[in-house]
Amino acid sequence: DSGVTQTPKHLITATGQRVTLRCSPRSGDLSVYWYQQSLDQGLQFLIQYYNGEERAKGNILERFSAQQFPDLHSELNLSSLELGDSALYFCASSVVDRASGYGYTFGSGTRLTVV
């Protein structure tokens, strides 16, 4: 157990629908990072939040949004889902708002299947 909790573990939904993925960071960590991993694209950075504020943005689609709440958990909202959004979505957390590399802890991911 890495200490980063992601729910749900699996999600199957239809095209056009909206889903919310949840991430609870490791105790004491203030930063949350979201990544998408599909078979043909590898790990793609989506967005980072630090203590409730957006800090960095990657290749996140306009149909996707995220937020970090006062209790530091984060939610990734995916709307108007397409078949190509099927992927593993990972959340990582760290103490600081900089990557450093050492202090990144990943959750076990949410597998999203769009049918």
Next chain:
Amino acid sequence: LAKTTQPISMDSYEGQEVNITCSHNNIATNDYITWYQQFPSQGPRFIIQGYKTKVTNEVASLFIPADRKSSTLSLPRVSLSDTAVYYCLVSSYNTDKLIFGTGTRLQVFP
């Protein structure tokens, strides 16, 4: 961010030592080299980090030559459970996000 290049895949047998080399020609003075391991359907896991020369922990060793333009992750006596994708990343303590490349897919055979 310095770009990294590593082999797409490697094969090995149980009990052998595996060395995975990563090229990072444009590494900056403040950059560190970090390796992550990812098993199928799991999130990446930190293995080792170094700045120069050699770093060793209970899992692996990291060799970095003086010019720091490359690094080698060494896994001693691999087992079947070491079958995974290994990512080499370069970042500094000012980097705002980690960018993962395609990694090296290591397959260990019995």
